[in-house]
Amino acid sequence: MNRSHLLNSPLSLIYVMLISYGFLLVLVPVIVSSPTPPSPSLPDEIRGKPEADLWVGWKEQFEKEYSSEAEEIERFTIWVDNLHKVQQHNSATSSGNSKSFRLGMNEFADMTQQDFLNSQLGHKDPSETESLEDGSETNYGGGGLKGDVPSEIDWRDSGYVSGVKYQNHCGSCWAFSAAGSLEGQYFNRTGVLIELSAQQMVDCVMGSYGCGGGNVELAFYYLMATGSISAEEYPYMATDTQACMDEGKPIVTNVTFYNRLPKGNETALKEAVGLIGPVSAAMDASHFSFQFYERGVFYEPLCDPNSLDHSVLIVGYGTTPEGEDYWLVKNSWGANWGLDGYFMLARNKDNHCGIASYTGYPTI
Structure with missing residues (x-):
């Protein structure tokens, strides 16, 4: 038999040379089979199911x-x-x-809706937490912004936005929202983007409930008094069981006051996002469709603009080629959720999901 024929046999034989003597080659075929992948260990109740x-x-x-x-x-x-x-x-x-938006089987797909609500949503209205002290430095109405508002913007392109965070099973969304808004204003002032500590706020903000929830207003009031520490100095632990450890750590920046925007006013919100930078917001995120959001402009008819339960960070806005106005929003559920950790929310749709009901940004 021709040697090349042997080596190219459909039996995929590997010929091992045993003897080489003069021009005589004696080759012995050794059959090599592909390894069989191990069967995943599954309970009998699951094995054989179509899924x-x-x-x-x-x-x-x-x-x-x-x-x-x-x-x-x-x-x-x-x-x-x-x-x-x-x-x-x-x-x-x-x-x-x-x-127009699609859902996906993300990492929360083995959770009931109630499991999800209990572990991922953490915005508490001021009425549910200790109110700000009298005389706190809070501006209402946006502070009289001046300038031409762009038709679209994405502050990620200008370096204002740090990487997507994963809050884990801790309702600390409010702390990440506050940190993100302050990071943007610090970058605007210095040209340096530093990730600020959400854990500092989870541990130290009086009147909040740590992983049980809080709001950015309380967070900014605390930061007015204490200042913000970097995430490197005060890393995120996804727990509220440790004591506040803000003493003796270097302060990155202080907050002068908090600018709260008019409730429900998407025009004022667009002005703030377009001219100032990323803005903290709260929304109704209690729906199945949001838990499994994957891509597209999110619009949920059951959303309630007066039932706010999740804090997020608005980093831009725009209009799709199909003509849908949207807010570009950063979440804190990791980069595996949504559009690499972000989502687009319907804009100019009667304050959809309450995105303009509780918004603001700090001044440093």
Whole structure:
């Protein structure tokens, strides 16, 4: 048999030379088979289900592990229910109805909506926390901004915005929102972007509930008195069990006062975002559609502009090629959520989800 024929055999044989003597070559074929990938360990109640392979892939993608078979079965059941809802939404979107945004099976897909609300939402209205002291330096109405408001803007392009954070299972969104707004104003003043400590606010802001929630107004009032420490000096721990440790650490910047914008006024909000920089905001994020948001301009008919439960950071605004006005918003649920940690929210839609109901920015 021709030697080249042997080496190119469809049996994929590797010929090992055993003897080389003169012009005589004796070759012995050794059959090498491809290794069989190990079967993922699955409880019997999941194995064989039509969604089992998708479940395995999702677990690997988000590095999910469970403490027992019982817990995995419970989470799988929740995950399948969420999967069907996501598929139903996306199918309706593809068929051309009014829903222009899509959902995805992100890392929160094994959580019930109530699990999610309890662990990820942390905005508390001032009425739910200790109010600001009399005489606090708070401006209402935006401070009389001057200048031509751009038709669109993305402050990430100008260096005002630090990387997306992951608050983990701690309702510290309000602290990340306050830190992000202050980072932008510090960059505007100095040209240097420094990540500021959200953990400092979680630990130290009086009147808030740490991981149980708070608001940016209390955060900025605290920073007026104390100043802001860098995240490097005071790193995020996703817990509120440690004591406040702000003494003796170097201060990056102080806050002079807090500018709170007119409630529900998207025109004033556009002026502030367009002329000042990233602005802190709160919104109604309590809906299934927001938990699983993946891309597109988010519009949820059930959103309530007076039911605010999540703090975010508005970093820009614009209009899609299809003519949809949107706010560009930074979240604190990690870069695996949404548009690499961001989302687009319907703008000029009657203060959708309350995005303009509780907004403001610091002055340094």
